[in-house]
Amino acid sequence: MPQSPAGTLTSQQKTSSRRPAGTLYRGREGMWSWVLHRITGVAIFFFLLVHILDTALVRVSPEAYNAVIAQYQTPLMGLGEVALVGAIVFHAFNGLRIILIDFWNAKYQKVMFYVVLGLWVVTMLAFVPRHLINVFSH
Known part of the structure; x- marks a missing residue:
């Protein structure tokens, strides 16, 4: 690196050496909040789409509706409900954070x-054990 006459780096060289290599944005809390808000929003949208479609089955064929609902009563779907509630709770708390900002x-x-993360953890710690007890006790 070229140095100034006194043997120290110039201010332009100091700033350029602190930049991360490559083009990947290395954001902090704001970026992770934005990414998680988008992911949870899309996940909730797809859940609602599936929920509307499976509920609409009752008008087409009650037997098909009953078969779909029976699949929802499995332990695997119970774990999926935990993920759904986690997404909804994070999205709601983070949405309030965005409004405040x-x-x-x-x-x-x-x-x-x-x-937001602390409230999410507390809420999930209150919900998950109770829900999983109901899921695995039937």
Whole structure:
């Protein structure tokens, strides 16, 4: 690296050496919040689409509807319900965080992201054991 006459790096060289290699964005809390919000939103959308379609089966064929509902009462689907509730809870808490950032102050957005994660963990710790007991006891 070229050096200035005094043997120290210039300010332009210092800044360029701190840049990450490649083009991958190395974001922090804001990026992860955005990514998780999009993923959970898409997952909830597809759940609602499937839910509407399977409920519509009752008008087409009650026997087909009963067969689909029987598949939903398996332990595997019980675990899927845990994932669904996790996605809904995170999406809801993070949506409230986004509203607060829009109308209040973005200064505390990183702290609020960790508050969202904490609330999500507490909510899931309250829900998961109770739900899994119901799923595996039948």
